Amino acid sequence: MTSVDMLRTPAALADAERWTAHNYHPLPVVIADGDGAWVTDVDGRRYLDCLAGYSALNFGHRHPRLIEAAHAQLDRITLTSRAFVHDQFADFCRGLAELCGTDLVLPMNTGAEAVETAIKVARKWGYRVKGVPDGRATIVVAENNFHGRTTTIVSFSTDPDARDDFGPYTPGFVTVPYGDLDALAAAVDDTTVAVLLEPIQGEAGVLVPPAGYLAGVRRLCDERNTLFIADEIQSGLGRTGRTFAVEHEGVVPDMYVLGKALGGGIVPVSAVAARREVLGVLKPGEHGSTFGGNPLACAVGTEVVKLLATGEFQRRSAALGAHLHAGLGALVGQGVVAVRGRGLWAGVDIDPALMTGRQACERLAERGVLAKDTHGSTIRLAPPLVVTEGDLDWALEQLAAVLREAR
Structure with a gap:
């Protein structure tokens, strides 16, 4: 020494x-x-x-396979912006969509960007599909949540360290106790476009909800014509013994929010995955990211998906x-x-x-x-x-x- x-x-x-x-x-x-x-x-x-x-x-x-994928891509091209299509993009999006059992994928960079994307998509879906009056959309979230640190996201945080002194806060969110189906049912109304939850709350102390809670959330969202958004940024991609934590209750959400492990610890990669009728509400120019879905990120992300595909x-x-x-x-x-x-x-x-x-x-x-x-x-x-x-x-x-x- x-x-x-x-x-x-x-x-x-x-x-x-x-x-x-x-x-x-x-x-x-x-x-x-x-x-x-x-x-x-x-x-x-x-x-x-x-x-x-x-x-x-x-x-x-x-990880050798991830490093090899990154090295190979570094020798070719690392960024094009979404103004063009590159040869790694479709493979990554198709592979991730198949892993999630969904139709479409929208790649971003950080987990917070993916959550922001899900919020925007849910609101537009609410206005265009559900018929919520313009400007009235609400999203139900859980106490002690952690979905990121942007100004919109900290607006519905209950953690003083994350929230205090960062106002004014973004409206449109209703907070209920985590794991309480009755409270959730009481909070969902005709303006609710989505329920946004972590299947396991990581930052709060790895809090696992009561048995049957996630399945109950799924049933409630189906009954009320509301999207179920599962923030699997920490809990997903193998962490809990399944590809996604919602699988422990046989649940399929309307939107997966993914990040962290999707970039293999090499580059920041995040994504939202959903059915076509949900994610397809976005039109060109309404949302984007210069680095989202860049060639290096897609090359690494594709290899991550392949690692997970074997189980x-x-x-x-x-x-x-x-x-x-x-x-x-x-x-x-x-x-x-x-x-x-x-x-x-x-x-x-x-x-x-x-x-x-x-x-x-x-x-x-x-x-x-x-x-x-x-x-x-x-x-x-x-x-x-x-x-x-x-x-x-x-x-x-x-x-x-x-x-x-x-x-």
């Missing part, structure tokens, strides 16, 4: 503090390299990545997720209060009498495990789907040690 006087981390952290706005509060780790489920910092110390870029790295760091990663997530949750369950009463999640995704409530979530993540990082806290004493675990059972056992040992030392 490099001597303390030779460590590069302190200077790198100081530079970051000096030159960047404080929109994040990162752990004091400066990553320089990554391979699979592991990363290495500027001083050569290795860490098991149990966050995976908030699920953007479902296939691990530098291998979904099966790994299901099997390894069961192992992870069994290990976490054994820590309940040993410093852990509760565990939630599906597949390789877990929200772990640490006993607040022992430490905060931030303190738990700092102590885990000292032991070589990277995780992220949220809301008080909760930490989130979402390792890449290429993680091994041995890796998970080692991470569980580190968490057990952190809890033991605090008791």
